[in-house]
Amino acid sequence: MKHPSLPGGTTHTLTLNLQMLKPGEHAGAHRHIAGAIRFITKGRGARLVVEGESFEIGAGDFATTPNWTWHDHVNESNETLMWLDVLDSPLVRLLQVDFHEPYKEPKQPITRAEGSSYCELSPIRPSWVRSDSIQPPPYVYRWEDTEKVLKAVGERPGDPYDGILLQYANPLNGGPTLPTFSCAIQMLRPSEKTSSHRHTDSTIYHVFRGKGATVIGDERFEWEEGDSFVVPLWRYHRHESAADQQAILFVMTDKPLMEALGFYRQEALPQ
Ligand SMILES: [Fe+2]
Ligand SMILES: [Fe+2]
Structure with missing residues (x-):
């Protein structure tokens, strides 16, 4: 989705693509410097393989393929899947580090048992798993877990500007989803109006x-x-939901990049 006022990209740092995956379709294994995420909006039964581990994904699930991680996918189901495919490619092109490499075979080998990530990255984890790297591990955040948290905190006051906002944290250290951009789920209760x-x-x-x-x-x-x-950056904005239903938004922001460079600032609209 190219923004009409930009030479490329959806913002000056991120590109949002909408991708349809029909039954049987697959993508060849490859890796690139651009960090990427997928948020599945429709369907279930595709398999995403990242760094040797296979993840079954479906609607509401959120998956990361951090930079330079091998990834490929296939739709093994009988239904068409839709997902958002978001990359920091405008930033990567600006910095002229757009490296890309295909894997030597169409598929990468499965080298890790399914579910390994959930064991290795849970609060009970092996002592050799390092948490001090800026690079997060590939991970799939399940919709059932997201929904559970939304229900648990949905009655809280929330954030004045964003309502109930759940960050998809780096599972190792609680940091941003990726070094360059972060993702979140935002819930606005019926008739909610933010500042x-x-x-x-x-x-x-x-x-x-x-x-x-x-x-x-x-x-x-x-x-x-x-x-x-x-x-767009530095534009005042506020959100409203309809009176009769809650709204759930999937949110992507380059805030981690701005914070890392010391460029982040925010201010409330003066009353
Ligand atoms: Fe890719
Ligand atoms: Fe905002």
């Missing part, structure tokens, strides 16, 4: 469930399930 603020990270939103509107500057953008929209 307005602005910040130096730019944000892409995808409406997973529900409907509502986001006011950016003086413009109001109505949205509903399946829509995607961008809040």
Whole structure:
């Protein structure tokens, strides 16, 4: 999804692609410097293989393929899957480090038992798993877990600017999803209206469930399930959900990059 005001990319640092995967379709194994994530919006039964481990993925699941990790996928089900495929490729191209390498075979070998990641990256983990690397391990965050947390904290006051916002943390150290961008699930309760603020990270939103509107500057953008929209950096914005239902947004932001460089700032709209 190319933003009309940019030479490429959905924001100046991130690209959002919508991908359809029909039954039997597969992608050859490869790796690249660009870090990537997938958020599955429809269907179940595809297999994503990252660094030798196979993950079965379906709607609401969120998967990372951090930079330079081998990955390939196949749809083994009878249904068509839809997912968001998001990469930091505009940033990687700007920095002129767009390395890419195909694997020597169409598929990489499975070298790790299914479920290894959940054991090795849980709070009870082997002593040799390092937590001090900036590079997170590949991981799949399950929708059932996300939904459980949404239910558990859904009645809390939440954030004045984002409502209930759940970060997909690096499972090893609680840091951002990837060094260059972070992902989150945002829930707005029925009739919720957030306060307005602005910040130096730019944000892409995808409406997973529900409907509502986001006011950016003086413009109001109505949205509903399946829509995607961008809040450019340093523009005041606020969100509203419809009166009769909650809204769930999948959120992608380059905030970790801005923070790492010391460029992050945010401010509330003066009353
Ligand atoms: Fe890729
Ligand atoms: Fe914001």
